[in-house]
Amino acid sequence: MAKKTKTSSNIVKRPPVVVIMGHIDHGKSTLLDYIRNSNVVDKEAGGITQHLSAYVVAHRTSEGAEEKITFLDTPGHAAFQEMRLRGADVADVAILIVSAEDGVKPQTLEALESIKTAGIPYIVAINKIDKPGADIPKTQASLIENEIYIEGMGGDIPWAAISAKTGEGVSELLDLVILSADLAELSGDTNAPASGTIIEGYMDGKRGATATLIIKNGTLKTGTFVVAGDAYAPVRIMEDFQGNSIKEASLSEPVGIVGFNKVPQVGSDFIAVANKKEAEKRASEYTTQDHTQKFAHTDLPVVPILIKADVLGTIDAIKHELDSFESDRIAVRIIEANVGNVTAADVQNVSATENAIIVGFNVKVERAASDLAERLGVEINTFDIIYELSQWLETALKNRTPKREEEVRTGRAKILVYFSTQKNIHVLGGRLEEGSLKVGQVVKIIRRDIEIGRGKLTNLQSMKHDVQEVKEGEFGMQIESKTELAPGDYIEGFDVVIT
Numbered sequence: 001m002a003k004k005t006k007t008s009s010n011i012v013k014r015p016p017v018v019v020i021m022g023h024i025d026h027g028k029s030t031l032l033d034y035i036r037n038s039n040v041v042d043k044e045a046g047g048i049t050q051h052l053s054a055y056v057v058a059h060r061t062s063e064g065a066e067e068k069i070t071f072l073d074t075p076g077h078a079a080f081q082e083m084r085l086r087g088a089d090v091a092d093v094a095i096l097i098v099s100a101e102d103g104v105k106p107q108t109l110e111a112l113e114s115i116k117t118a119g120i121p122y123i124v125a126i127n128k129i130d131k132p133g134a135d136i137p138k139t140q141a142s143l144i145e146n147e148i149y150i151e152g153m154g155g156d157i158p159w160a161a162i163s164a165k166t167g168e169g170v171s172e173l174l175d176l177v178i179l180s181a182d183l184a185e186l187s188g189d190t191n192a193p194a195s196g197t198i199i200e201g202y203m204d205g206k207r208g209a210t211a212t213l214i215i216k217n218g219t220l221k222t223g224t225f226v227v228a229g230d231a232y233a234p235v236r237i238m239e240d241f242q243g244n245s246i247k248e249a250s251l252s253e254p255v256g257i258v259g260f261n262k263v264p265q266v267g268s269d270f271i272a273v274a275n276k277k278e279a280e281k282r283a284s285e286y287t288t289q290d291h292t293q294k295f296a297h298t299d300l301p302v303v304p305i306l307i308k309a310d311v312l313g314t315i316d317a318i319k320h321e322l323d324s325f326e327s328d329r330i331a332v333r334i335i336e337a338n339v340g341n342v343t344a345a346d347v348q349n350v351s352a353t354e355n356a357i358i359v360g361f362n363v364k365v366e367r368a369a370s371d372l373a374e375r376l377g378v379e380i381n382t383f384d385i386i387y388e389l390s391q392w393l394e395t396a397l398k399n400r401t402p403k404r405e406e407e408v409r410t411g412r413a414k415i416l417v418y419f420s421t422q423k424n425i426h427v428l429g430g431r432l433e434e435g436s437l438k439v440g441q442v443v444k445i446i447r448r449d450i451e452i453g454r455g456k457l458t459n460l461q462s463m464k465h466d467v468q469e470v471k472e473g474e475f476g477m478q479i480e481s482k483t484e485l486a487p488g489d490y491i492e493g494f495d496v497v498i499t
Contacts, residue, residue, distance in 0.1 A: 011188070012251070015070055018072065020094075024107060025099075031095075035057055054214060069178070072091055072214075093121055100126050124143065128163065191218075194220035195217050196216040197214050197268070198212070198228050200313060207259075208260070209259070211233075219249070220250070222236060225272065225274070227273055231264035234276065237259060266311070304335045305332060305334050307319075307359050307361075341366055344368040348372065357379050359393065361382065407497075409492055411493045414489075415487050415491065432471070438493065441457050442456055444491065452483055454481065455483060457478070459478035
């Protein structure tokens, strides 16, 4: 019997996977634009990159070496913090971009925190040096103030001054990327089964469940299967980052795979296996934790939300927005979150649930769903800009928050003289110590800092004249109350406010 031979390894240098991170308008997309000589900004709603993608570029170093670099395109808006962190997790090297006009911003520090959490080296790119307001020394000082210690300023973090618009300094920046990658000694085995990370997942209307993968080790070939969590797909239709059909892909390459049994979870690891049987076995062994479990037990009124989006990464961003909503009066429960257009089945799913909302992002509402929603009174709202969705969600949740009465104190007075009482009407003299008191107002009766009862101001007198309100000094009053009052007691007037 022939002995089964083990595939020999072939360890080679692996191209770096790079993520550019920073503030929303410090020029990240413009820099990617220049590097890959294409245009992303014009294609994005609101001029903001909102999906995570990847691109391969060739770079000739100053020493004449031909190198490849894979760039991840991660969103910059605050709501996409989880996606940015995922980008840093996948990447080998990060570029932290900072405007030479604005210096370090809160989003810059958020991005830096993601980079540090991922534990990867990073390079600072001081961008917009072509602008009239550019001030490199001031920007350097801003970096140091925020404990980003760059080379030449007491630290060892590499940096480059660039203009993403004109391209000045970009080649030097890419040289620093290659140097950082070389120091990290990135490598991979081209003979191993492919493995890596899912960076994008979505439902293509014509081709079904589709995902973008970054290969971190091995070679992916047609005829095999990929498994990511409980999702799997045959490698029949495989495309490179430019949409070209390919037969195989290797280290650090982004590829699109069509034909998953379900949209794989963004950020999950994948591995290539030989056949469908093994793929099904691995997928069936995988269990996922329901995102809504955190809302399972609550005594608060619940606002159920169904999320539909074009890609899974956007669902994460919407969840991030919902997680940031805090209330001691309601709880938010995500009853379902998946990719694709809003369908009649989605409407039916939430119709029996009071206060339910369907939120769509970059998706359409099917006609049957729209008609059914109108008939059943289900609210559907769709958006293509994340901050508009954020603002709407905050308003929608507040509108569904149960109202409550709140007592707001308007004034406090001390009882000085007790004159008489008749049929629960007490005639008293007092001195106002703070605020004001009005006729008709309900008052708390306080004795030794404890509320002993309540009453109603039926009359107020100042300088022996009836008045509607007292704002200072001594005054006379009538209080209707079953509680016995005495000199030394305090009364506190309050208004009831609905909040």
